[in-house]
Amino acid sequence: MKTDPIKEYKSRFEAGNGKPFPALQAEAMDTFVRLGFPGKHNEEWRYTPIRPIRERVFAAGHDTRSSKQEVQQRFPFLEGAAYAVMENGSWNREASSLPEDAPRMSGISEAKDHPGVQAHFGKYADTHIDPFAAWNTAFADAGLVIEIPDGQRIDTPVYVVLLDQGPGAVAHNRLLVMAGHNAACSIRLITASGTVADQSLLNTTSEVVLGEGAKVEWDVLQMQDENAFQVANTYVFQHGRSVFTSRTVTTGGRIVRNKLHIRAAGEHCESNMYGLYLGSGDQVIDNHTGMFHASPRCLSNQLYKGLVGDRAQAVFNGRIVVERDAQQTNAYQSSKNLLMGPDAAVTAKPQLEIFADDVRCTHGATTGQLDDAALFYLRSRGLPRDEAVSMLNLAFAFDVLESFNEGPFRSFIEETVRARLKEIRI
């Protein structure tokens, strides 16, 4: 008889011991068992077929550990930088590099009694309704805590490399970022497949808290192998006058589901969300954003762009909620897609839910093709068609790419995008 995956995960949970947050995690496991994996009838998952994730039993993990050299070779921009490697869901300290001026990082188990961790861990994730967040929480034993104390502004970015590892393995990565009052930092996540990865799943849940006046940049590059899976849930909580900026570039992975929820809880917050996704082959790339304006005089801005070819499917679901008290909110959202393959599909679902009257909210969504006139213009100047097409595609992606700060990381992303664009057939 076929094993019921969820039963298997439950027994795995019960066999584990030394849970850092026993009550919370047991409750999360119960929730996961109760909810199960979402199907088509779940409005949140209607356009995202996750059968390959739902039907297999993912292995518990793999002990392959990358070396520092391997990691730096693969991601040259890490040389000399502060970075942590999370491999198969836990911190690979040997491969990591944390100079003295890097922000304080600790494992969740060792930091569990820290008052900040006690106050924030599990407080923002919607564990009670999201099965992947619940699943992650149940297994979040080896996560990472990054703390930036009040007033500390860290100029150099800190990288977190998330590697899946081992055939058919699931890795539950857990991150908690606490930026204190007027603290500032830039966090860059790279998700990629490890050397022995094969059809593995990264299930990541991140919670990011910004104190008054804090500033956090959250850059994400998702470049797993073409048979790998990823579910990334990110929950951001902003106190007044804080600025949060996320930039997400997705080039790899068979199924990638990103959920980014931001709650602007204090006045004068600013939230920026940029996204770029390149889909080819049988990729499914799903970005669900939720911008929750709970306080007056905040600004939010979203720009998501996608190039979708072959049989790839892209989903953008952008929800903006302006609560009753959130007067003088400015919320903007734009979703643009280039659809390039006869069997490709794009679903855009922008949503506005407005309960305050003195607001300016707009959303726009377009789906179309490259401009024929522009293509002709370039060709008439002597550019071969393919080159002209990639030039225009890159131009389409440009306003998301240019939102990244200059430097080796941005160059690396640009190179990755450029190379990927060549693979998208039209």
Place this chain on the structure above:
Amino acid sequence: MSEDQKILDKVTQSEYKWGFESNIESETAPKGLNEDIIRFISEKKNEPAWLLEFRLKSFKAWQKMKSEPAWANIRYTPIDYQDIIYYAAPRKRPQLNSLDELDPEIKSTFDKLGISLEEQNRLANVAVDAVIDSVSVKTTFRDELKKQGIIFCAFSEAVQEHPDLVRKYLGSVVPYTDNFFAALNSAVFSDGSFCYIPKGVRCPMELSTYFRINAAGTGQFERTLIVADEASQVSYLEGCTAPMRDTNQLHAAVVEIYAHDRAQVKYSTVQNWYPGDKHGKGGIFNFVTKRGLALRASKISWTQVETGSAITWKYPSVILKGDDSVGEFYSVALTNNMQQADTGTKMIHLGRNTKSTIISKGISAGKSNNSYRGLVRVSKQAEQARNFSQCDSLLLGDRCGAHTFPYLEIHNPSARVEHEATTSKVGEDQIFYCNQRGLSTEDAIGLIVNGFCKEVFNELPMEFAVEAQKLLAVSLEGSVG
């Protein structure tokens, strides 16, 4: 409360003017729904066996569905389907073509509503089918239309006189399995309008149906079927009102439009069912399924002005099946006090070179909630499909909600789909500017709101546009003394 809020309260709280009740003697079926009731309705209408069978099949399908769709952004107390009267008819049934035999009370009811049933009093270019509760009481200009081969009559009459046409098209666009309310309607529908425009004929006048709920405790389940044969054209209008009562009444209608090749159908609605009082007591629950099927190079255009009903659940849609077909949806939805509206459209692109346009204007006042919900689907074979959607919301006051839920599903790379949505309020600077030119704040708001809706009003036939503007004005103005 701020000064602005006081002004808004003043201009957004006025009385429903169509809330009178007429003393018309009516014959009703017992409360509740079962096969016997369906047989009773069918028998009352002397229906052929195939139609009874259609009703019974629909009833079975409805029973299996168990519950109402839950995805809409509306909240209401559950409907007790056994506490509704499914058939009510004025007792004195007139011979349908003789005005003399019409109950004078019915005639005066329609006079009060501004709908004259006397042909000589009507503007010459509008034919009216008047429906009270479950039955059609009078259709004007039938003979004149008949000369051109146009059939315009009560649905129940069409069943008797044109059974082949009705049988061919009934359920062809909205199958009885479509949804909970369509299934219910298919089981118990009482009357409505039927319209057939023959090949190549351009209907010389506006056709219209005026719906009036009168009897208490009843539901209204009308059914409208419009068939436009090849290269024909018709413009169809629909209006509705109901008495003020403190209990909710259910209205679950189905409208089907079948547009053959190169046909053009324009369907306009001014929906003004009783919305309930300002505390949300009473009012019509309006759950309506409207859909058109567009064959090659045909065009179906929906225009709606929705100001009434406690709850509106309505998505007039077009299935763009034929190549080069066109679908349009123009909507103004105004909610005030405790009203809730979840309305929009579906444009399903199946054919090549199909085009659709969606213009939706939502106005929320009081404590109401107003949602646009729309689907644009470009299927894989729909080459060169085009869609443009614009959804604008205007909020009057800070206790209402305006929501936008578009779904854009694109499966063909040659599609161009654009969607825009904005939310705004009436600007203080705009009001001051109008004041400075001598207009009162109340007039200024009326003017600005009408301006906001202009793109939609432009799509309405002239007479209706005037009526719609007045209706908005009345819904917003009124009580400033």
Place this chain on the structure above:
Amino acid sequence: MLDIQNLVAGVEGKQILNGLSLRVKPGEVHAIMGPNGSGKSTLAGVLAGKEGYEVSGSLMFDGKDMAEWSPEERAQAGLFLAFQYPVEIPGVSTANFLKEALNAIRKARGEEPVDSKQFLQLMKSKLALVEMDKEMARRSVNEGFSGGEKKRNEIFQMAMLEPKLCVMDETDSGLDIDALKIVARGVNSLRGEQRSFVIITHYQRLLDYIVPDHVHVLYDGRIVKSGGKELALELEEKGYDWIRDDKQPA
């Protein structure tokens, strides 16, 4: 026509007008000149009854105290403000807007509303004044208008509504010389024995075309100097620093 005595006005606790007095007789044209921040736009707003100002002092219009009047009551009594930044009202055509306004004013005066035919005739004659074509009146109020078109539209509305007192708030700002001439020609043709103008401006150049009877210098929320039209030229030549220096104690 207009009699302002000791006008004090402020917004959110900040006092902007500090005891301004001004008398305008029927048929007179008064120019009020002042540097940025001297209170010019506040004066225009206070005269038109804009909300949000704390006002004291006496405001007499046509012999009546208008201090408590709403903006529309002032407009109906014959006060017209040409806005520095005319407001856009999408979906409402200028023609329709003006018809509503004209009839609201007529109603307040106990006059019959004009019918469509009369209105169109009136409109046609007034459009010519500011060299606007009919098409513009069909467009939504100020929506998508250029700066010059907006200002011409203000003068057109002034001509249509036939006010007693016209307050022009920086009507010349953002106008090129051709548009300025058109606007001035329109205003000049509206001058008459029973109609007065208060022209609020930063620069003298508008006054080359609309010649004022009196010129006042507004500084720090009060009128610090008054004179004939030559005062404007003197100001242009010497700049506002001259006033500033002048004000300094010897």
